[in-house]
Amino acid sequence: MRSAKDFFRPLAVGAPTPLTQVPARPSRVIHFFDPSNPKMAAKVPGLVGTVDVLLGNLEDAVKADRKEAARAGLVEIARATDFGQSTQLWTRINALDSPWALDDLTTLVTEIGDTLDVVMVPKVQGAEDIHYVDRLLAQLEAKAGLTRPILVHAILETARGMVNVEEICGASPRMQGLSLGPADLAADRRMKTTRVGGGHPGYLVRTDPVDGDVQGERATAQQDLWHYTIARMVDACAMHGIYPYYGPFGDIQDVVACEDQFRNAFLLGCVGTWSLHPVQIEIAKRVFSPSAQDVAHARRVVAAMGDGTGAVMLDGRMEDDASLKQCLVIVELAERLSQTDPALAELYAATTVPEEG
Numbered sequence: 001m002r003s004a005k006d007f008f009r010p011l012a013v014g015a016p017t018p019l020t021q022v023p024a025r026p027s028r029v030i031h032f033f034d035p036s037n038p039k040m041a042a043k044v045p046g047l048v049g050t051v052d053v054l055l056g057n058l059e060d061a062v063k064a065d066r067k068e069a070a071r072a073g074l075v076e077i078a079r080a081t082d083f084g085q086s087t088q089l090w091t092r093i094n095a096l097d098s099p100w101a102l103d104d105l106t107t108l109v110t111e112i113g114d115t116l117d118v119v120m121v122p123k124v125q126g127a128e129d130i131h132y133v134d135r136l137l138a139q140l141e142a143k144a145g146l147t148r149p150i151l152v153h154a155i156l157e158t159a160r161g162m163v164n165v166e167e168i169c170g171a172s173p174r175m176q177g178l179s180l181g182p183a184d185l186a187a188d189r190r191m192k193t194t195r196v197g198g199g200h201p202g203y204l205v206r207t208d209p210v211d212g213d214v215q216g217e218r219a220t221a222q223q224d225l226w227h228y229t230i231a232r233m234v235d236a237c238a239m240h241g242i243y244p245y246y247g248p249f250g251d252i253q254d255v256v257a258c259e260d261q262f263r264n265a266f267l268l269g270c271v272g273t274w275s276l277h278p279v280q281i282e283i284a285k286r287v288f289s290p291s292a293q294d295v296a297h298a299r300r301v302v303a304a305m306g307d308g309t310g311a312v313m314l315d316g317r318m319e320d321d322a323s324l325k326q327c328l329v330i331v332e333l334a335e336r337l338s339q340t341d342p343a344l345a346e347l348y349a350a351t352t353v354p355e356e357g
């Protein structure tokens with residue numbers, strides 16, 4: 001463990017000074033594309049400004065014989081594209097034990113490090129993986145003469161990573177956030193699912209039998225396979241001042257269940273999610289932006305609470321400093337999103353939206 005005094009010192013001579021706070025830039029939607037796929041690559045310029053993050057994926061979903069092409073394609077795209085103020089460029093490198101990870105980092109940081117905001121590291125097992133990436137990034141940043149540190153995002157997709165989640169979040173000042181990787185995590189845990197994220201009809205609870213009739217009609221409700229994992233991830237991220245994200249939802253056609261999964265994550269504290277296909281972009285942006293009704297209500301509570309102490313009644317409900325703090329989360333998020341999203345700015349400006357119920 002590093003001393004608190006050393007924690008914010010660069011890990012290589014000439015590397016940029018680590019940040020003490022993760023920049024609070026909108027990242028509701030992290031849109032994945034394969035830089036070796038010409039059709040997807042051609043769509044990147046058109047996606048700038050419509051998504052918060054464009055992520056050039058080099059890992060799973062890129063065929064083994066296309067890994068070098070994907071890396072080179074990402075360099076080309078990063079150089080040719082103006083990402084503007086509202087879209088960040090991230091990458092997901094290959095796993096640290098793969099034949100490609102070292103070249104991914106070496107090439108990307110030295111060639112396009114000034115354009116790259118965040119490196120997503122898959123299959124992180126513990127703090128040691130983050131320490132390795134941390135030092136290597138510092139050496140490469142120094143070599144490339146970068147003045148701004150590249151941040152690190154870990155995917156939570158192994159049982160060991162889950163057990164070590166708190167130490168992963170706190171392993172480096174570079175840590176920007178965590179995403180849930182439900183597909184790899186399910187495999188690593190030996191869960192009996194065959195899907196990329198989402199629920200399962202077999203994971204349910206059933207009401208008790210009436211008059212002992214076990215064969216009689218009994219209501220069932222499907223349960224959330226990911227509740228424990230997401231909640232644990234959110235706590236670890238909040239404790240360390242970094243951001244939690246849901247990950248992939250593989251049933252591209254089931255936009256309804258996709259929206260449900262995203263909303264559960266949003267309500268539990270996640271700030272964003274991945275989109276794998278253009279159809280998921282709008283869903284993610286809508287779900288991870290608070291509704292106009294919630295913003296209007298939160299502003300009313302803030303106004304009613306005055307100096308923030310004591311208790312007041314509003315529409316028959318008690319409000320005090322704890323509900324005020326929740327409302328401030330919504331108001332601050334709305335204000336931050338309004339800075340980069342003119343449509344939301346206009347929506348939130350109209351605070352006269354009638355409240356539900």
Ligand SMILES: CC(=O)SCCNC(=O)CCNC(=O)[C@H](O)C(C)(C)COP(=O)(O)OP(=O)(O)OC[C@H]1O[C@@H](n2cnc3c(N)ncnc32)[C@H](O)[C@@H]1OP(=O)(O)O
Binds near residue numbers: 032060196248276
């Ligand atoms: C478990 C994990 O690791 S998840 C993360 C890794 N997985 C990924 O990144 C998957 C990314 N997405 C994809 O590979 C694709 O969207 C697929 C394979 C799921 C579906 O692709 P397709 O069958 O081509 O979908 P579809 O025909 O609906 O595509 C419509 C158009 O959108 C394009 N498109 C599809 N996905 C994307 C994308 N992620 N970004 C940009 N454009 C895309 C297609 O190229 C196609 O273009 P065209 O109109 O010029 O022909």
Ligand SMILES: O=CC(=O)O
Binds near residue numbers: 122181196248
């Ligand atoms: O990488 C994502 C996953 O679900 O696995």
Ligand SMILES: [Mg+2]
Binds near residue numbers: 122183184
């Ligand atoms: Mg994975």
